[in-house]
Amino acid sequence: MSDQAKGIATTLIQVGAGDRLLRTRTVAPPLQRGSTLLMPDAASLYASQNPTYGMNALGVHEALVEGLKALERAAHVELFTSGLSAVTGAIMAVVKTGDDLLAVDSVYGPTRRFCDGYLARMGVRTRYFPAHATAEEIMSLAGERTRLIFLESPGSLTFEMQDIPAIAAAANARGILTAVDNTWASGLYFRPVEHGVSLSIQALTKYVCGHSDVFLGSVATSDPAVGRALADFVKDTGASVSPDDAFQGLRGLRTLEVRLNHHGASGLKVAEWLTTQPEVSRVMHPALPDDPGHALWRRDFTGAAGLFGVVLKSAAVAAVHAFLDRLRLFGLGFSWGGYESLAIHCDPQIKRTAVPWRAEGPLIRLNIGLEDPDDLIADLRAGLDALNVGA
Ligand SMILES: Cc1ncc(COP(=O)(O)O)c(C=O)c1O
Known part of the structure; x- marks a missing residue:
């Protein structure tokens, strides 16, 4: 059908479609916005090895994840819409009803509120240990049901430090997972995963984005089972980051x-x-x-x-x-x-x-x-x- 024979509505819908306009090369990767990803042919609809939907799957998401994996020296990174959603997503991905969580008393307030409210309603109990507790003192609180130890070092209001390598080693020896809110060190000055921590969480909103104009979060892990649980959580809950925000995160990383x-x-x-x-x-x-x-x-x-x-x-x-x-x-x-x-x-x-x-x-x-x-x-x-x- 010639262009002239088409209705104006059809012509306007098709403006800019296809690869024709991707002819220029910019320094930063192109910012694609898209929920729908077009498949090359019918067979690919259900058999593609490539992403088939735009949720956290565009080039800019991939580039940001690649950068964060290098920053945190971790095998797997998932993106979240804010630091708090990264905290809650990391916890929800690995706990189930009946589990028990140990958290540092100096933890970020909204993390505590989530544990005491939402998690408690889901049947997950949280107990708090003193911010200066040693690995032995923390482990003495752990029981059969303890699934996760949540740390934040330094605390973002009162700046207490925890001995993360010792706590992670003791927890790993008992099959207990550890999570660290690593926002202060931003993955640059401390890499929890390298110290045996299961989940390193960042509010990218802070230093990575760096301009007080974006909400973004990430969770990094090198534990394959934890990586699968995180990926499933993101997929099952649709925790999708907008490509514009991912682009800002990528720019901040540089x-x-x-x-x-x-x-x-x-x-x-x-x-x-x-x-x-x-x-x-x-x-x-x-x-x-x-x-x-x-x-x-x-x-x-x-x-x-x-x-x-x-x-x-x-x-x-x-x-x-x-x-x-x-x-x-x-x-x-x-x-x-x-x-x-x-x-x-x-x-x-x-x-x-x-x-x-x-x-x-x-x-x-x-x-x-x-x-x-x-x-x-x-x-x-x-x-x-x-x-x-x-x-
Ligand atoms: C230590 C810490 N973790 C997580 C968050 C949550 O980040 P966001 O504001 O992106 O939800 C904050 C925010 O102040 C924070 O200070």
């Missing part, structure tokens, strides 16, 4: 090391300065030699991210608000890992059940962005002056 090194160096400079300020009681940053987790960080990690905590000397909430409200370069907002500096008051969201959280004063969390660290220090000094006035 500059991750440069950005993270900068975040880390600036973060340490600001943290060291804070230790010298009279209003500060202590700085919780595993790369500081006095930090309780420093020896583990030094042994296992190859760098530090730009997220850490500051315990102020005793101060009223109004003074803390005066401090935060005085900051000009630090935005007040949740999340972290983006190019911009952020600050939050943590106390209202800290939840502990194994060991109550106690500190000499209010806890502030800082995300050190890519600004000049001297400017950030000046901004914090002005904030601390306002804290004194507000006290």
Whole structure:
């Protein structure tokens, strides 16, 4: 049928179809958007070795997975729509009703809420162990039904470190799986899978995407059975990532090391300065030699991210608000890992059940962005002056 003989609706539907427009080659892989994948012939509909549906199966997904496998040095990676969906997906992929889960008391709040709410309703019990518990102490809590030990090191509010290699070795010896929320180290500074961990989880939303404009998550494993369980979970639940978001993740991966090194160096400079300020009681940053987790960080990690905590000397909430409200370069907002500096008051969201959280004063969390660290220090000094006035 000639083009002229077709109705205009048919002509418009066919505009741009086929391979004709794929003639140019760009630096980054082409961003395809598609739910439907066209098969070359009828026989391929049910016999194709290639993907037959666009869910997590486009070129950009494949490239991102390839990059994350290299980053985490893992055999298998699945993508999720957010860091939290990666956490919950990793857990759901491997537990069943009647199982028991052990989780670190300092775990990310929404992870705890999922365990205590949704998982509990599904008949999976979660018990929490102190953030500084040793491998032996954790294993002494494990029983016949313990399926998974969930770790986060350092904790993203209070920055306690766990001895992940020892915990993974002890758990593996008992046939118990381990999962680590590895968002802080971003796979670059720590690779849990290489230390025997079953599931390494990242909120790619943070450092990998790096610009506070995308939600994305990943789970990496080198255990073939866990890899199959993860792949089945994604397939069975349709946890599909949009190609646009995958593209942003891939773009972020390319500059991750440069950005993270900068975040880390600036973060340490600001943290060291804070230790010298009279209003500060202590700085919780595993790369500081006095930090309780420093020896583990030094042994296992190859760098530090730009997220850490500051315990102020005793101060009223109004003074803390005066401090935060005085900051000009630090935005007040949740999340972290983006190019911009952020600050939050943590106390209202800290939840502990194994060991109550106690500190000499209010806890502030800082995300050190890519600004000049001297400017950030000046901004914090002005904030601390306002804290004194507000006290
Ligand atoms: C340690 C940690 N894990 C997971 C998440 C969840 O990531 P997302 O916001 O992409 O769901 C966060 C978010 O703040 C986090 O801090």
